[in-house]
Amino acid sequence: MIRIENLSKSFTLHNQGGAVIPVMAGAALNVRPGECVGLTGQSGAGKSTLMRMVYGNYLTAGGRLIVGDLDVATASPRQIIALRRHTLGYVSQFLRVVPRVPTLDVVAEPLLALGTPANQARDRAAGLLQRLNIPERLWPLSPTTFSGGEQQRVNIARGFAHGFPALLLDEPTASLDAANRGVVLTLIDEAKARGAAILGIFHDEAARARVCDRLVDVTGFTPPSPKAGEAA
Amino acid sequence: MTLHTASDFAAPGPATDQPLLQVQGLTRRYGARIGCADVSFDLYPGEVLGIVGESGSGKSTLLSCLAGHQRPDLGRIAYDGRDVLAMSETDRRRLGRTDWAYVHQNPRDGLRMGVSAGGNVGERLMAVGARHYGEIRGKATDWLGRVEIASDRIDDRPSAFSGGMQQRLQIARNLVTGPRLVFMDEPTGGLDVSVQARLLDLLRGLVRDLGLSVIIVTHDLAVVRLLAHRLMVMKSGRVVEHGLTDQVLDDPQHAYTQLLVSSVLQV
Numbered sequence: 001m002i003r004i005e006n007l008s009k010s011f012t013l014h015n016q017g018g019a020v021i022p023v024m025a026g027a028a029l030n031v032r033p034g035e036c037v038g039l040t041g042q043s044g045a046g047k048s049t050l051m052r053m054v055y056g057n058y059l060t061a062g063g064r065l066i067v068g069d070l071d072v073a074t075a076s077p078r079q080i081i082a083l084r085r086h087t088l089g090y091v092s093q094f095l096r097v098v099p100r101v102p103t104l105d106v107v108a109e110p111l112l113a114l115g116t117p118a119n120q121a122r123d124r125a126a127g128l129l130q131r132l133n134i135p136e137r138l139w140p141l142s143p144t145t146f147s148g149g150e151q152q153r154v155n156i157a158r159g160f161a162h163g164f165p166a167l168l169l170d171e172p173t174a175s176l177d178a179a180n181r182g183v184v185l186t187l188i189d190e191a192k193a194r195g196a197a198i199l200g201i202f203h204d205e206a207a208r209a210r211v212c213d214r215l216v217d218v219t220g221f222t223p224p225s226p227k228a229g230e231a232a
Numbered sequence: 233m234t235l236h237t238a239s240d241f242a243a244p245g246p247a248t249d250q251p252l253l254q255v256q257g258l259t260r261r262y263g264a265r266i267g268c269a270d271v272s273f274d275l276y277p278g279e280v281l282g283i284v285g286e287s288g289s290g291k292s293t294l295l296s297c298l299a300g301h302q303r304p305d306l307g308r309i310a311y312d313g314r315d316v317l318a319m320s321e322t323d324r325r326r327l328g329r330t331d332w333a334y335v336h337q338n339p340r341d342g343l344r345m346g347v348s349a350g351g352n353v354g355e356r357l358m359a360v361g362a363r364h365y366g367e368i369r370g371k372a373t374d375w376l377g378r379v380e381i382a383s384d385r386i387d388d389r390p391s392a393f394s395g396g397m398q399q400r401l402q403i404a405r406n407l408v409t410g411p412r413l414v415f416m417d418e419p420t421g422g423l424d425v426s427v428q429a430r431l432l433d434l435l436r437g438l439v440r441d442l443g444l445s446v447i448i449v450t451h452d453l454a455v456v457r458l459l460a461h462r463l464m465v466m467k468s469g470r471v472v473e474h475g476l477t478d479q480v481l482d483d484p485q486h487a488y489t490q491l492l493v494s495s496v497l498q499v
Contacts, residue, residue, distance in 0.1 A: 014487030015494070056476060058483040077462050077476040078276065098436065098458050099429035113440060 001166050001197030002031040002054065007063035007073070008223070009046075009053060023049055025223035027063065029199075029216045033165070036188065036198040038212035041219045047201045050218060051168050054199065055090050056080040067166055085113055090168045091159035095143055095151040103129065103146075104139040107157045114162060121161075128157035131183055149175045153184075160187050167191060169200035173207045185210055250313075252277050252413060252445050253298075258307035260297050266469035267293035271307070273464065273474065277412070280439055280446040282460030282477060284453060284492070290469035291449045292417060298447065299334050299415045300324050311413070329359050333406035337418035339398035343390045343405065349376060350386040352405045360409050375404040379434060396427030400434070407438065416448040420455055432458055453496055457481055465489045 007027035013019045024046050031037045039047040052058040053072070054065060060073040068087045070079055084090075089110070097106050104125050105112075111121035129139060132153040138146070143154045152175055159167065169188070173181045181204070188211045191198060202208035208215070251274035260267035268290035275281055283291045297304045300316065309316040311331070316324065328334070336342040343352055353372040354362075362368050373383050379400035381393075390398050399419065406414065419435070420428040436459065438444055450456060456463055456477055463480045465473040465488065473486040484490045 011483075012485070014490050052482070057478050059475075059479060059485065077479075078279075080476055081461050096457075098433045100426075101433050 001033050001068065002029075002199055003064070003066040004029045004050075004054070005064040005066075007050075007053065007065055007221075008061045009049060009058065010061050010223075022223040024053075024218075024221050027218070027221035031166075031197040031199050033195040033197050034192050035213050036192055036200060036211050038208050038215045039199065039201050040208075040215050040217045046218045046221060048170065050221070051090075051170060051199065051201065055088065055168055056083070085110075087164060088166045088168070089159050089162065089164035090170075091156055091172050092170050093152065093155075093174060095155050097143065099144050100142050102140045103134065103143045103154055106143055106154060107161055110158060110162045124161055125157065128160060129154075131187075132157050133180055133183070149177070149180070152176065153180060156184055156187070160191065163191075163194060164196060166197045167199070169198060169202075171201055171203055173202065173204045181207065249276075251275060252312060253447075254308075254310040255298065256308040258294065258297060258304050258309065260293050260302060260304045266290070267302075268297065268466070268469045271464075271471055273471075275413075275445050275447065277445055278439065278443045279462065280448060280460045282456035282463045283447065283449045283466060284451060284456055284463060285466035286451065286492075289466040291466050293469070294466070295415055295417055295447065295449045299332065300328060301334075329356070330409060331412050333409075333411040333414045335399075335402055335406055335414060335416040335419050337421045339390070339395070339402040342402040343398060345389065345391050348387045348389055349381065349393070349401055352390065352401060353408050356405050356409050371408060372404075375408045376401075378438075379404045380430070394427075396423050396431070399423060399427075399431060403431075403434070403438075407442075407444075410442075412443075412445060414444055414446045416446060416450075418450050418452075419448065420450070420452065428455070435459060453481060453493065465492065 005028050007024060009024040010020055010022040013021065027050060029037060039050060041047055049058060053060050054067065056072050056075065063073060064071055065073040067083060070083050072080065075083070104122055107125035107129060108121040111124060112118060126139070134150060134153055143151055146154065156172055172184050176184060185207055188198065200212070202212065253275040256272045258271040259269045271294055273281065283294065285291050293302065296302045298309065311327065334342070344355070347355065350369060350372045353375050354368040357368050357371060373386060376383060376386060381397060381400060390401055393401060420431055423431065432455065439446060448456070448460060460477045463475065463477040464471050465480065465486065467488045473480055473484065473489045480489060481493055484493050
């Protein structure tokens, strides 16, 4: 479902003397449907950079990056927009939403964008918020004022609202208590069971051991340059 | 981080494989000075295109050329397959009243200040042939509701409204005739932040539910991140970078875009 071949990336800092910083070379991995692959490597090794490249958020310098049947490395913005709407979900660590929009609608939005009837989308959103222990009295409020852990759970609910065939998870259990962490791991198990291909970053080792089928150390994708360590 | 960006809203409408607007090599000069030069892009149904750049970068010139307020010196604009620049003035004006809408930065430029709120909305309907008073008033009331203006304000003049209400009224006036393409020039420009958020939410919902195509000119990168699917960055009249909005903002390739993005103050 996600296939990466010989992927490379560099940043050119035009306003800092045009420095070119290679941050990735020869990256390769494969995530099959129903499989969860965890990215490992020290902070700064390029885990998030790789995830952002898969999502089309960072451009790639070379190589192939296939999600479903689209090569994200060469896709047009329009193709990536469609990919993100239908096929590829992303749960980041931080919530970024239009202020003032109620939590229930924030979670329902990916379904509304797919044309799901509003009441059906909100039912699904409500079910997820309930499972993730967001009290019902908070649902009509904007999540921008919530605590870090609550915002993360809203983010997760939103990421799982539509049954994406491929999912990117950036530390989905980072700031959660044991009960909610358990709910999130169950959601991941359920997504795998329905055939989702998942690529994730998990600093929580026990969580990683429970949900990941394989681990890929991104340190191996570091380009052979003395500068690489400073990047990203 | 890039999560909830504009790419997860907008209508998944069926007939989205033909561009609604095709622009090629658009150039407008003011004497020896360049207004905008060699601008080309396609816009599809349900898509929001953001145009950013500092003042004087040509973004407003481009918008007014696209909307037919100025005539470009060179280039081609096709709307729904029709050559806009070859149309008669009458046809172009009809397009401006029916299929297109233009939301000005200052609502006073887009409203008639001496006419009631309901009249402002109804007038657009009458311009396209609506004659039944009850229907016009009903539709006007419906649209005032959609932009969250209470129905008991329908007979008030816009001069009695706050800036945010005036802007919402301007949007209702523009959208009541069901346009497919909306031009917006800094629509959240003069508004305070709480009103801005409300307007952004409204615009996202309208794009999603009505499948609108929008071209929005702004200098506010936070606004385009939440509203625009794609982004064009302009400098000295030319497009220097063009791509998926969050990609352009998070991994800018051009020196000017890098400067623009790194100059934003963090809240």
